[in-house]
Amino acid sequence: MYRYDEFDQTFVAQRVAQFRDQVARRLVGELTEDEFRPLRLMNGLYLQLHAYMLRVAVPYGTLSSRQMRKLAHIARRYDKGYGHFTTRQNIQYNWPALKDVPDILMELAEVEMHALQTSGNCIRNVTADQYSGAAADEIEDPRICAEVIRQWSSLHPEFSFLPRKFKVAVTGAPHDRAAVAVHDIGIRIVRGDDGEVGYAVLAGGGQGRTPMIGKTVRAFLPKPYLLSYLEAILRVYNEFGRRDNMFKARIKILVHEVGIDEFRRRVEEEWEHIRGTAVEVPEEEVRRIASYFAPPTFARLPAVSEGFERQQRTDAQFALWARASLHPHKQPGYAIVNISLKPIGGVPGDATAEQMDIIADLAERYAFDEVRVTHEQNLTLPHVRQDDLYALWQELDAAGLATANINTVTDIIACPGLDYCNLANARAIPIAQKISERFGDIEQAHDIGELKIKISGCINACGHHHVGHIGILGVDKKGVEFYQLTLGGDATETAALGELVGPAFGYDDVVDAVEKLVRIYLGLRQENERFLDTYRRVGLQPFKEKLYAAH
Amino acid sequence: MMSKTESKSSKRASEEGVLAISTARGARGEALKAVTANRLVDGLVVYLGGDGWVEALAAARSVSGKEAAAALLAEAEPDVAACRVVGPYVIDVVPDEAGTLQATSERERIRALGPTMRPDLGKQAEA
Numbered sequence A: 001m002y003r004y005d006e007f008d009q010t011f012v013a014q015r016v017a018q019f020r021d022q023v024a025r026r027l028v029g030e031l032t033e034d035e036f037r038p039l040r041l042m043n044g045l046y047l048q049l050h051a052y053m054l055r056v057a058v059p060y061g062t063l064s065s066r067q068m069r070k071l072a073h074i075a076r077r078y079d080k081g082y083g084h085f086t087t088r089q090n091i092q093y094n095w096p097a098l099k100d101v102p103d104i105l106m107e108l109a110e111v112e113m114h115a116l117q118t119s120g121n122c123i124r125n126v127t128a129d130q131y132s133g134a135a136a137d138e139i140e141d142p143r144i145c146a147e148v149i150r151q152w153s154s155l156h157p158e159f160s161f162l163p164r165k166f167k168v169a170v171t172g173a174p175h176d177r178a179a180v181a182v183h184d185i186g187i188r189i190v191r192g193d194d195g196e197v198g199y200a201v202l203a204g205g206g207q208g209r210t211p212m213i214g215k216t217v218r219a220f221l222p223k224p225y226l227l228s229y230l231e232a233i234l235r236v237y238n239e240f241g242r243r244d245n246m247f248k249a250r251i252k253i254l255v256h257e258v259g260i261d262e263f264r265r266r267v268e269e270e271w272e273h274i275r276g277t278a279v280e281v282p283e284e285e286v287r288r289i290a291s292y293f294a295p296p297t298f299a300r301l302p303a304v305s306e307g308f309e310r311q312q313r314t315d316a317q318f319a320l321w322a323r324a325s326l327h328p329h330k331q332p333g334y335a336i337v338n339i340s341l342k343p344i345g346g347v348p349g350d351a352t353a354e355q356m357d358i359i360a361d362l363a364e365r366y367a368f369d370e371v372r373v374t375h376e377q378n379l380t381l382p383h384v385r386q387d388d389l390y391a392l393w394q395e396l397d398a399a400g401l402a403t404a405n406i407n408t409v410t411d412i413i414a415c416p417g418l419d420y421c422n423l424a425n426a427r428a429i430p431i432a433q434k435i436s437e438r439f440g441d442i443e444q445a446h447d448i449g450e451l452k453i454k455i456s457g458c459i460n461a462c463g464h465h466h467v468g469h470i471g472i473l474g475v476d477k478k479g480v481e482f483y484q485l486t487l488g489g490d491a492t493e494t495a496a497l498g499e500l501v502g503p504a505f506g507y508d509d510v511v512d513a514v515e516k517l518v519r520i521y522l523g524l525r526q527e528n529e530r531f532l533d534t535y536r537r538v539g540l541q542p543f544k545e546k547l548y549a550a551h
Numbered sequence B: 001m002m003s004k005t006e007s008k009s010s011k012r013a014s015e016e017g018v019l020a021i022s023t024a025r026g027a028r029g030e031a032l033k034a035v036t037a038n039r040l041v042d043g044l045v046v047y048l049g050g051d052g053w054v055e056a057l058a059a060a061r062s063v064s065g066k067e068a069a070a071a072l073l074a075e076a077e078p079d080v081a082a083c084r085v086v087g088p089y090v091i092d093v094v095p096d097e098a099g100t101l102q103a104t105s106e107r108e109r110i111r112a113l114g115p116t117m118r119p120d121l122g123k124q125a126e127a
């Protein structure tokens, strides 16, 4: 199980003490807001519409039961009884009082958690596939590579004042669940022609105002050169990145402006230069880090559990849930279980303190004490015995945590939007809730098949709308909420940006428009086609024509 | 930034019967102004009232005209220096039929009440 090391522990403890002092000085007026703001942001504390908001990092989305219980406790004691899991695999509290935040950070530190590197122009906490160490299709656990990068970047003096924030994601499986193509640097663990494991390195992806799909800088990098190669990329970026204009300062703009070939040439040239002298990760260190992520001691089991097979045959509800929620595990007899935080009509990503406690308890009893947070705002129990699935499902169901809608039309990503966020143009959560209610019939949702709807309340794209099969972006038109729809976005290994379908819809019309798009798809789809497949086959035009056709 | 967010008057406002907005505006030629901020210690939304800061928009002091609004905003400054509030600014408000002040922009309506899908949270929960 991942834990941060002693060095981190001392560092976090010092930071909490420092912040306690800074808060005290702010409250008595020794610090002005202008002086204090960067300090609180460094500690993950924002001022939002209604109150402060604390963003707590969940490295690699991995939580132990003890940590999950602490999150529940914080929600209950210092907040309003719930937390919100985000697309950055973080958890946010929406109502903490400033005076309580040092205590919250201290409580988090007790379970090796913190709110560092969740803001600022540094290398943000590195993200990885939520099925790390469990997925049947995994080549290697991506968290080892991610943790190497994190440790190297945390305090790398050269890279703590980058032109802009910098996000890195790693996937260890060919099926990309970490959206690496929309990160500043994306790393795919791949097998070379001779079977050697190495990295495909992408750069220049991102969402926000100017969305870009990352381009491959190097198709195969041998493992020992990870850090020198990243260093070469960051040096090129540091040297040529646009510091003059905040909107142009991300690496994606540099890659776009000079072109991937020229960018690659500069990186390779820099790499030639520093290779050999730059720090690489010693084998021993990699082994030490890998031991943090050592797999649990699995039982030897038959590949298929007969009990599980039988229970699916006899209980249709269970079978439906199993179909939606399970993913193949690499260990025979086990399964990966997704817990939907998208009850019909609910707030995507919200969990109550009671639910967090229940999940912690279930993880302890059924899943080697491990919970993962997904970037799609759900939770995952990565290692569950197939024999235990039925009992687990019953307990989840009793807690309102067994909605069988993972990957369906009601498994919607929505950012906090205008209901909480200071930067928002429009609400996002209520749109998600209304769509969810419209498609509330689970069987119907399964018939529609895989469909990813992603909603952002402004162009910052925290709700990943650019890569939604249907993307919804809230805009402000003369003080009124409107919603632009995009089609065909994709965050996986076949990454694509959605195309704008046409004029925006008002708050009261956007759900009808989404329903219409789904109906158009159902009318056009051929056998076994997902929404995205149909869209790719027929293109934007048929959707556009029918969507805007007079009734 | 402020002009962008402060100019909102949404469909939802009219849905919920604050039709008074357009008439009031028409009658006076402009909306009234109030001053809002976040309280430093807990971040909660507050308004400048008759005697210091109040939590309910209904108890806010409203003024008419740019100059009066600027003067009201100036009154908030000492409390910024005294670490009572953070980031005060002027918002558009209008009395509804019952004479209770309502914010005109969607953003300010949400600040004044709480998240729209969680009536159990924020100021609306206390009402």
Ligand code: SF4
Pocket (backbone or CB within 6 Å): A415, A416, A417, A418, A421, A422, A423, A424, A425, A456, A457, A458, A459, A460, A461, A462, A463
């Ligand atoms: S996308 Fe915009 S509205 Fe949504 S959370 Fe991000 S900044 Fe806020």
